[in-house]
Amino acid sequence: DTAVSQTPKYLVTQMGNDKSIKCEQNLGHDTMYWYKQDSKKFLKIMFSYNNKELIINETVPNRFSPKSPDKAHLNLHINSLELGDSAVYFCASSRPPKLYFGPGTRLTVL
């Protein structure tokens, strides 16, 4: 069950810090995503990459910067963390249209 993996699983940090979440998929998919799930369980797309190229960039603060070193990896870097960034962040990969989620990273900003 490690087709899409993320690290770390939990991340607790202070406001103002910078943190990164890493994601890897071994499914051979070309498309990867970051989704944010808030405390009300709403799942919202943040970014989509297709073969290392940014395709979708929803209304996300520019403190969030995705990076895709190759098509199997999509990392998320967050600068100047704010309280409202606390959420579960899911990486996902897709051979469209089926979407497969990673286990999620629970980010808590204190």
Next chain:
Amino acid sequence: GENVEQHPSTLSVQEGDSAVIKCTYSDSASNYFPWYKQELGKRPQLIIDIRSNVGEKKDQRIAVTLNKTAKHFSLHITETQPEDSAVYFCAATFSGGGADGLTFGKGTHLIIQP
């Protein structure tokens, strides 16, 4: 962009009864409608999906129906069991610059009462 509405937000049924969750979508170009189940603390997992050229699909106790004209689709779970308790999400495709993405409904918390 796509807008997906999902109802109800919470559904409580007796074990053994049926459960129905309904979704509507706004983009008539959407052509793929999956349903995800998310257990507490876990990732959403695909349980069934339907494409726009099909009206109904069934997999054991779960089924999905699609009405393209009305732009709504539903998840039906029969003979509910305690392990069906979870949050269920519907979704619909949208196109954004060449890579399809999914827009999700806000989720239905299904509670199976013993």
